[in-house]
Amino acid sequence: MSTGTTGREQPEAATETAERHLRADAQRNRERILEAATTLMANYGIDVPIDEIAQLAQVGVGTVYRNFPTKGALFEALLMARLRPLLVAARSAAAADDPGDAFVTFVRRLSDEFADFKALADAMAASGIDLSVAKNEISGDLIAAVTELLERAQQAGRIRPDVTISDVSAMMAGLGHTDSSFMDPPQRQRCVALVCDSLLVGARSVLPQGEPAAPPPPAGGWR
């Protein structure tokens, strides 16, 4: 009766297309929410409570749910925003003159993305070893692009011919899950280099300098 219909009243969910003339404050809030969610999910992964996102965005939880029907929807919106440029990168890598180098560049880029946005690795873990982090089309396109990148690099003799896209996906997933929050950037780069070395033909990277030497993590060590 008074308030909307029996169902929810969110406008077209998170669809950016058909921007149904949002009220100015609503538009502002939506952006705040996206920003807050990005910040928090980048650092803490998918596990941040909605309440915290709402708090950081200076908004009530209701407002979050008015914009995104579900936590998953919010997450997926963020994910897509991350995946899209990654797809562009993969495609241009596949078209590069030297697909071998382009492959390495792409892997490095992906690793950076994992580090910058922890939730991406979470999503990858949840959906198995392939790159299809969401049921969205983008993920399919992404894996297609990486497949082509791989094939071209193999044709160019730069990547081992016995390596499959599954191998690549699995290694990428592993990279993402070498819990980035515990790994400093130099260490991450070393891992990227090692992974690439395992896939490339006759490659033996110079590993970027990491921590001084010994393993002793600050006193207490484990935990």
Place this chain on the structure above:
Amino acid sequence: MSTGTTGREQPEAATETAERHLRADAQRNRERILEAATTLMANYGIDVPIDEIAQLAQVGVGTVYRNFPTKGALFEALLMARLRPLLVAARSAAAADDPGDAFVTFVRRLSDEFADFKALADAMAASGIDLSVAKNEISGDLIAAVTELLERAQQAGRIRPDVTISDVSAMMAGLGHTDSSFMDPPQRQRCVALVCDSLLVGARSVLPQGEPAAPPPPAGGWR
């Protein structure tokens, strides 16, 4: 420490030493609990509810808590049981004639352990990139043993001299987190081989055959 906190009345917690004359039924139940917890945590990781463990063990939750003051304690008990043989393996690998081969064998073994006991990978993720999955002594011993294994394999010229124990730990963690539940055994073996190839000097394994669907890699391995 864990024992004798002010609160509960559990007998020495999970300490097997000083087996305080458990009543026959209590002993039986304790074993049932450990067995059930192993089964469930192996398949579902740390996230299995205590209730489910209790149910499978055919005991009440109270009985679980009488044996293990906390879910974490139960988990740690299982973990130690897993880590101990792994430690033995690492030590004997470090003492092997060919530390290069022994290293590969150990990595394979570790990977199997991840697959057999999903919770191990969970623990590793939670504790960062090093092997120290718990604050227990065993984990310290384990990383020490692996360090020695690494050094000996490097002295023998089998592992790249620029690889550090941190690198090894990180790659192992990645291996564990290439979510084993989504990866069939052949794929896992391929990843193990790739990781080893990245660490060893001049190695290019023949990757074990994986799934049939993917791009046919029968091109044969490298030497």
Place this chain on the structure above:
DNA sequence: TGACAAACGGAACCATCGTTCCGTATAGTA
């Protein structure tokens, strides 16, 4: 066999978190 400490089961408690509901506030408009 009787008594009692030891052990048991599982309801209840508490905290967390996703989601919904609804009374209230306000941007946009006439």
Place this chain on the structure above:
DNA sequence: TACTATACGGAACGATGGTTCCGTTTGTCA
């Protein structure tokens, strides 16, 4: 300025899961 659709906040709800409590059962020993 007044009116109303739109949007807001946040309390409340329901599900889940770890932990505690306590009345009841049972193994053990004399």
